[in-house]
Amino acid sequence: MHSMAELGKITMEFAESRANQKEVFMEFQPIDIQMKALVERYTKPWCLQCSEYTFTNLFMWGQGEGIRVAEYNGALFIAASWENSPFMFAPLTENPEGDYAAALADAVAYFRKIGAEPSFRAICGPIKAAFERCSGFVLEEDRDNSDYVYSMESLLTLSGKKLHGKRNHINQFRAQYGDVAEYVEITPDMLGECMGVYCEWLSGKDASEPGVLSEKEAIQRILTHMDTLGVKGGGIRIQGKLAAFTLGEQINDEIAVIHIEKADSGIPGLYTIINQQFVEHAWTKVKYINREEDMGLEGLRRAKLSYNPAFMIDKFHGRLA
Secondary structure, eight states: OOHHHHHHHHHHHHHHHHHOOOOOOOOEEOGGGHHHHHHHHHGGGGTSSSSSSSSHHHHHOOOTSSEEEEEEETEEEEEEEETTTTEEOOOOOSSTOOHHHHHHHHHHHHHHHOOOOOEEEEEEEHHHHHTTTTSSEEEEEEEEGEEEEHHHHHHHHSSSSGGGGHHHHHHHHHHHHTEEEEEEEEEEEGGGHHHHHHHHHHTTTOOOOOOOOHHHHHHHHHHHHHHHTEEEEEEEEETEEEEEEEEEOOOOSEEEEEEEEEEOSSSSHEEEEEEHHHHHHOTTTSSSEEEEOTTTOHHHHHHHHHOOOOOEEEEEEEOOO
16 A cells, blocks of 8 residues: 555656656637636636636736636646746646646646746645645745735724824825815726826836836726626725726635725825725625735835735745756
């Protein structure tokens, strides 16, 4: 009788043999809005809390050939590239308890077919556990892409000593703009106004920062299709002009994820107020709010840590040992 370690080794040896011998015929397609049901048929059973595998995230960042998907042998494969290096998100089997080693073997075979080193990203939660059941891979922590998850209650009330500064920011904003500011729901017909806020925000940014150049189209895609995507939006008008907006969605019974938040950084307290008001108007029925990663940007990391996250969703890169 084999031990669990021996079974894992045997399973991966079989998978490696399969990857070496079998020709794979994955037909990757650019992601479009009609793929929502297909993608969610694979993502929903995994009950993921991270942001990458939401259809909204894949769709908004998948302009052109940026993100492509293929369904093959009972698994979903999501291919992308970073700095001309191809990678995949971790494969998703339709049944999380299914033959994960076989899906990895198919992915490795595909990488070999295109002449690239197998590389997997966004490995977290139950996906990490599936990877760990398969020997032959090394997982490396990817701190820059760990998601920050907050208690809804803490973002709503900003109570406690650690969030005292945030309450001060809101009080200062209300003292200066309380008579001329209002919270509004963001709807698709406000695309032009939102893009105006984004362009003003962009004017003071370094275009070389990660994601800046593709973010404009990402925002256009999510706003245009927000009803189909199930996305909610909130904004702040000051003297009738939209000065901040934010977009997010509920991904399961307990957690919502915020995909976009933009504001006029020249208005003190505006980011704090749009954050708090969006929770108050849209997310009081969830327990947690995922505000995604910091991408390794020092200022963004400080800002996200300053809200005292309840926990982090750690993510890992995977490669062959």
